[in-house]
Amino acid sequence: MTPTPQLDERHLRTQDAYGSAVRTAGWERAATGWAGSALRGLEFVAYPALAGAAFCLLALGVVTWLPALAALASALQRWRRDGDNRCFTGVLAAFPGYWRALWRHALVATAVLPAVLVAILFLAGRPEPVAIPLLAVQVGGLAAFAVYHLALAVVAGADPHGRPAWRARALVFAFGSPRRGLVLLAALLLAPVLGLPLVLGPLLFGPSLPVLCGLALLSRGAAAARR
Numbered sequence: 001m002t003p004t005p006q007l008d009e010r011h012l013r014t015q016d017a018y019g020s021a022v023r024t025a026g027w028e029r030a031a032t033g034w035a036g037s038a039l040r041g042l043e044f045v046a047y048p049a050l051a052g053a054a055f056c057l058l059a060l061g062v063v064t065w066l067p068a069l070a071a072l073a074s075a076l077q078r079w080r081r082d083g084d085n086r087c088f089t090g091v092l093a094a095f096p097g098y099w100r101a102l103w104r105h106a107l108v109a110t111a112v113l114p115a116v117l118v119a120i121l122f123l124a125g126r127p128e129p130v131a132i133p134l135l136a137v138q139v140g141g142l143a144a145f146a147v148y149h150l151a152l153a154v155v156a157g158a159d160p161h162g163r164p165a166w167r168a169r170a171l172v173f174a175f176g177s178p179r180r181g182l183v184l185l186a187a188l189l190l191a192p193v194l195g196l197p198l199v200l201g202p203l204l205f206g207p208s209l210p211v212l213c214g215l216a217l218l219s220r221g222a223a224a225a226r227r
Contacts (some may be wrong), residue, residue: 047087048212051075052204054091066106066149067098073157073211074098080215098156101163109149116142147184148174154214173218180217187213 051072058068068091075090084090116138123135151174156166175181191209195201 043085047079047085048076048208049204051079051087051091052206052208054088055207056203058091058095063103063106063110064095064099066109066153067095067102069149069153069207069211070098070102070156071095072207073153073215074160075157076208076211077158077215080212080219094157094160097160101166102156105152109145113145116145143185144175146188147181150174150184150188150210150214154211154218157211158215158218173214173221180221183217184210184214 054075055068055072058071059065071091071094074094075084075087078084078090079087120135120138120142123131123138148170152166152170155169155173156163159166159169162169173180174184187210192202192206194209195203195205198204
C-alpha cells in the first residue's frame with residue numbers, strides 16, 4: 001500500500017519534531033551538567049568564605065581567635081565529610097564548646113603573641129651583630145607558634161571528642177614531619193595573598209584556606225595509617 005503524501009508529510013514533521021526535541025534535551029543536559037559543575041566549583045569558594053566570615057565575627061573578642069579557629073575547622077570538616085553546607089551557622093554553633101575547652105590556652109597565646117612581635121620589631125632596628133641570630137630565633141618562634149596553633153585548631157575541629165589528646169596530637173601533626181610543617185606554614189602565608197583579588201578575601205580566606213589544607217593533610221595521614 002502506497003502511503004499518501006499527506007501521511008508522508010505528517011511523518012516527516014513528526015520526525016523533525018522528535019529530532020529537535022532530542023537535540024534540545026541533549027543541549028539542556030549538557031547545560032545542566034556544566035551549570036552543575038560550575039555550582040559545585042562555587043561551593044569551594046562560597047562555603048570557606050562563609051566560614052571565614054563567621055570566624056572574623058567571633059575573633060572580634062581578641063582572645064576568642066583560637067576557639068573560633070577550632071570551630072571553623074569543625075564546620076569545614078563536617079562540610080568536607082558529610083556535605084553539611086551550614087558553614088556560617090556551623091561555626092557559630094560549635095564555638096561555645098571550643099571556648100570552654102580552649103579559653104585558657106587562647107588567653108596565654110594572646111598574651112605571648114604581642115610580646116614576640118614587639119621583640120621582633122625591637123631586634124629588627126638594632127645594629128648590633130648579636131641582634132641578627134636573636135631576630136632569627138624570634139621569627140622562627142613566631143612561625144612555630146602559628147603552625148602549632150593551626151594544627152591544634154585542625155586536630156580539635158576534626159575530633160571534637162578527643163580533647164585530652166588535642167595538644168599532643170597537634171605537636172605531632174605540626175612538627176612530626178618537616179614537610180607537613182612547611183606546607184602548613186606556606187598555607188598560612190599564601191592564603192591572604194590568594195584572597196587579594198577580592199575586597200575582603202584576605203579576611204575571609206586567610207583563616208579558612210589554611211584550615212582546609214590542614215584538614216586535607218590530616219585526612220591523608222589517617223588514610224595512610226589505616227593502610
